[in-house]
Amino acid sequence: MAGIELAPRGPTAGREGGRVRAGDRTVTNRGSAAPRDRRRRTSFNGEVSPLAWIAAAGLTALLGVTAPGPSPPPPQPPPQLDDAEVRRAVDRLDGVVEAAMRRTGAPGVAVAVVHDGKVLHLKGYGVRMAGERAPVDADTVFQLASVSKPIASTVVAGAVGVEGWSEPVAPNVPDFRLKDPWVTSHVTVADLFSHRSGLPDHAGDLLEDLGYDRAYILSHLRHEPLAPFRASYAYTNFGLTAAAQAVADEKGVPWEKLAADTLYKPAGMDSTSSRFEDYEKAANRARGHVRSADGTWQPEFLRNPDAQSPAGGVSSTARDMAAWLRLQLADGKLDGKQIIDAEALERTHRPESVTGPPQAPAGRTAFYGLGWNVSYDDEGRLRLSHTGAFAQGAHTNVTMLPGERLGIVVLTNTSPAGVADAVALDFFDIAQTGEVSRDWIPLVDALYQQEADADRSKTDYAHPPSGAAPAKAAGTYAGTYANDYYGRARVVAGDDGALTLELGPKPQTYRLTHYDGDTFSFRTAGENAVGPTGVTFTPDGKSFTVEYLDTEGLGTFTRAGATPR
Structure with a gap:
């Protein structure tokens, strides 16, 4: 998901193509572009749903068109926050976090603050799972969702250096190709990490929801329509995943091992992993929660983001994230050891794509770098941020002012309710002015x-039109259907004449409810669930289209043996 980019200070927040920019889905976005039907909205797995979008944009505007090549970043002004101002914000963090938890009911939060190479705050709040007493502490493991992206870019910087970002992806992932052969042969690691490949917003995410694995998804991105290459921005978990996979394949190791060997082990991030099974078996683990109908938080889902691991599959602790923040703010060095090359790491902090042009003459442009939302505040300081969100129970935020050597990470165990972003925004407000500039929680939550x-x-779909036409006999619709992108589907007629739809490699079954004529509906499920969606058959029963799968025109299934329409 990309992240909320809400600026603690500066002009009134504006909209960036559906994302909120205050000054990573940044309210950051999930990093999406302008609205395109349902998925390209006005962008927080890893990434994905509305949440994935908000996750991508970052925390600068409300917290690109590509440059022809690496260019020096603008010089950073000297630090403007002294130790006392930072300490003031740290001293008020307990109150900020506890107030946010009371207002939202969030069960658990963990926060780390790093300044000038030191960890000034490292603490857990609340409980790992609602209804139980086990407390959150600095070593509680949370799913990071799209905060995985800047971690992935750190790994790639360590693995390939400066020049490797310009390497083409396709030669190292043989089954990966895009709709345009020329783009396939030229798209680079940097193109995909900065979301400028031309792939549509969140391309591949619905395949993950249906249960397809990484190999299948990467090999089927070729069916997605493309926007202009390197001239448009759309947040894609699986585009970034393809780039990370290419780097790992070139090194001859799985991505999960490359991440551990390049970053986690050298940095002493012993509780950090890019494998879901490590999160699942962690004894000190925060369970993800979603809000139930009665308003309480319940641990209903266990989100497995392995398919998009580089983009949304990291799990970590506040303690480990503090180590990573220290490394980021010290040019790749940690405790005297150069873990990531300084020049390669700095490359990830530069603007690459425009995510939101100025909305007013005095407005600021928002950018995406290599796994980071990139912006510049009123004082000209570089601000890096990203938000992560799972609709099924995670919300995280990382925000840094590299020139101040100051950063914060906020981890929560709920689907987005504004807490992770608001805590970070409040912290920087207090550090810079001594006061919170606005009530961030309702603003951020409303955006989600x-x-x-x-x-x-x-x-x-719950209320068919008066005079709705009857459906045909169930046998008219029953049968096996195929789709080049989404694979096989079956419509099964029960003994009672009721229809069920089977989708995905390990068929997920959805009961169809008649709406009108040849149109039925079912309730969607998964990270990208959108409530009821339509299924419309052609009058002859030879094909049907699933509404929420059809945002890019790919949602029509044709009966086996029938000629595609």
Whole structure:
């Protein structure tokens, strides 16, 4: 997911193509572009749903068109925050976090603050799982969702140096190709890490929801339509994953091992992993929660993001994230040891794509770098941020001012409710001015809700129209169907005449409810669930289209043996 980029200071927040920019889905976005039907909205796995979008944009505007090549970043002004101002913000963090938890009911939070090479704050709050007493502490493991992206870019910087970002991806991932052969042969690691390949917003995420693995998804991105190469921005978990996979394949090791050997082990991040099984078996683990109908938080889902591991599959602790922040803010060095080459790491902090042009003459442009939301505040200081979100129970934020050598990471165990972003925004507000500039929680939460609502069907399937036409006999629709992108589907007629739809490699079964004529509906499931969606058959029963799978025109399934329409 990309992240909320809400600026603690500066002009009034504006909209960046559906993302909130205050000054990573940044309210950061999930890193998406302008609205395109339901998925390219007005962008927090890893990444994905409205949440994935908000995760991508970052925490600068409300917290690109590509440069022809690496260019020197603008010089950083001297530090403007002294130790006392930072300490003031740290001293008020307990109150900020506890107030946010009371307002939202969030069960658990962990926070780390790093300044000038030192960890000034490292603490857990609340409980790992609602209804239980086990407390969150500095060593509780959380899923990071899209905060995995700047971690992945750190790994790639360590693995390939400066020049490796310009290497083409396709030669190292033989089954990966895009719709345009020329783009396939030229798209680089940097193109995919900065979301400028031309792939649509969150391309591949719905395949993950249906249960397809990484290999299948990367090999089927070729069906996605492309926007202009290197001239458009759209946040894609699986584009970034393809680039990371290419680096790992070139090194001859799985991505998960490359991440551990390049970053986690050398940095002493012993509780950090890019494998879901390590999170799942951790004894000190924060369970993800979603809000139930009665408003309470419940641990209903266990999100497995292995398919998009580089983009959304990291799990870590506040303690380990503090070590990573120290490394980021010290040019790749940790405790006197150069773990990541300084020049290669600095390369990840530069603007690469424009995520949001200025909305007013005095507005600021928002950028995406290599796994980071990149912006510049009113004082001209570089701000790096990213938000992560799973609709199924994670919300995280990392924000840094490299020139101040100051950074914060906030981990929570709920689907987005504004806490992770608001705590980071409050912290920087207090450090810079001594006061919180605005009430961030309702602003951020409203953006998440707005994005979720935008994805829902405009048809009210719960209330068929008066005079609705009857359906045909169940046997007219039953059968096996195929789709080049989404694979095989089956429509099965039960003894009672009811229809069920089977989708995915290990078929997920959805009961179809009649709406009108040849149109039925079912309730979607998974990270990108959008509520009820339509299934419309052709009158002859030879094909059907699933509404929420059809945002890029790929959602039509044709009966086996029938000629595609």
